Amino acid sequence: MRFLYIYVLSLIPIILILLFLKEKYYSKRLLKFSSLSFFNNKTGLRTKFLIIPDILVLLGIFLLIVSLARPQSSSKYETFQANGIDIMLVMDTSTSMEAIDPTVNISRIQNAKDCAKDFILKRVNDRMGIVVFSSLAFTQCPLTLDKDALVNFIDLINTRITKADGTAIGSALATAVNRLSKVDSKSKVIVLLTDGANNTGEVSPMTAAQLAKDNNIKVYTVGIGSDRDYYEIEDMFWGKRKIQAQGNDLDENLLKEIAAKTDGEYFSAQTSKDLYKAFSSIDKLEKTTVEHTKSVNYNEQFMKFLFPAFIVLILGFLLKITILKRLP
Numbered sequence: 001m002r003f004l005y006i007y008v009l010s011l012i013p014i015i016l017i018l019l020f021l022k023e024k025y026y027s028k029r030l031l032k033f034s035s036l037s038f039f040n041n042k043t044g045l046r047t048k049f050l051i052i053p054d055i056l057v058l059l060g061i062f063l064l065i066v067s068l069a070r071p072q073s074s075s076k077y078e079t080f081q082a083n084g085i086d087i088m089l090v091m092d093t094s095t096s097m098e099a100i101d102p103t104v105n106i107s108r109i110q111n112a113k114d115c116a117k118d119f120i121l122k123r124v125n126d127r128m129g130i131v132v133f134s135s136l137a138f139t140q141c142p143l144t145l146d147k148d149a150l151v152n153f154i155d156l157i158n159t160r161i162t163k164a165d166g167t168a169i170g171s172a173l174a175t176a177v178n179r180l181s182k183v184d185s186k187s188k189v190i191v192l193l194t195d196g197a198n199n200t201g202e203v204s205p206m207t208a209a210q211l212a213k214d215n216n217i218k219v220y221t222v223g224i225g226s227d228r229d230y231y232e233i234e235d236m237f238w239g240k241r242k243i244q245a246q247g248n249d250l251d252e253n254l255l256k257e258i259a260a261k262t263d264g265e266y267f268s269a270q271t272s273k274d275l276y277k278a279f280s281s282i283d284k285l286e287k288t289t290v291e292h293t294k295s296v297n298y299n300e301q302f303m304k305f306l307f308p309a310f311i312v313l314i315l316g317f318l319l320k321i322t323i324l325k326r327l328p
Contacts, residue, residue: 001301004070011065015058056316063309067302085126085187085286086143088176089116092194092224094134094167095159099195099229099245104272108224111272112193113154119191119279120150129179132157135166135200137175143183167249168201169194173208173219173258181215188217189286191279192258195225197251205254209261219262220285221255222278226270 003009097109104111120128130140130153140161141153173192180188190212198205212219229245252268259266265285267278 001071001073004072006069008065008069012062015061019058053316053320056312056319060309060311060313060316063305063312067306067309071301071305073299073301085123085189086180086183086185087123087126087128087189087191087286088131088143088179089119089128090131090133090172090176090190090192091116091157092134092167092172092196093132093157093159093161094196095165096167096195096245096249097224098159099225099231101225101272102228102230106272108195108229109157109159111275112224113157115275115279116193117151117154118276119283120147120154122283127183127185129176130154130157131172131176131179132161133168133172133175134159134162135164135168136162137168137172137201138162139175139179143179166200167194167196167198168203169196169198169254170203170205170208171201173205174203174211177208177211177215177217180217181211187286188215190217190219190262190264191222191282192219192255193222193224194250194255195223196249198254205258206261209258212262217262218286219258219264220267220282221259221264222267222269222275223250223252223255224269224275225250228270 091109091112093109097112098107100107101111106114124147125145127143127145128147128150129143130150131137132140140157141150144150169192173190176190176192180190209219225245225248227245227248230242231245232240233243234240252266256266258264265281267274267281269275269278
């Protein structure tokens, strides 16, 4: 709480000082402070209780002074405004993403999903969206600040989501560029995760990279997987067994060219640990500068003091001219 006219409150100590001086230098006393000796006086009830209405009047005057000082309560609101980093996550969902990283025994796609969720939750003030692709590419989630919704969409991603196999890196990149080109922001970023080479799609990867550059969109590329990864298959005779991944289709040169074309960076993520490091590096490279403004609303509270002041004053005067006047 604050007082708009706080100097008015100085009247309270002035009144107290005047009452003290009156008590000290004048024989006729209206109020007694710090003394209860009058209760031992047996000259009558009126003399004993005469101080009550005087105290009520004094209290009423103090409440009036407080209300004149304009007490106000405040409500503070903080509005955060991000400087406009919009990020599209582009995730490969081809069947090769089912290969398992032997260092953690988790599939490539699950590793990608876990890292993506961690990355999303760190970017509190940035809008983010998701594009998934195999031989087809589509927007899984448009740009949004709703991090819970983004995490839920990440959980829904699997290698059957597009119902087609293949790796259309160019089409996926073009889809993300199309989304970002329609928004007005100071910084636009694409994070592309894949474990393969472009082998299908209507748009070539470098054409999509040029589109990104033309729209001032930076592309960070992340190559996932290694020759040590394996697949788990169901064999009718031997049951579930492991099959070593035959080579690695990852086209690192293409991913490096895409990143270089758009002033981004390429990250190699052969293990789950490497993937977390890649996302951590991107998070540090693309820091959001946040500006926030604080607004304060003040609500008048003088009625909370003014109304009781009138009640106390009226009660004090009524006691003085009625009950106490008739007492002996």
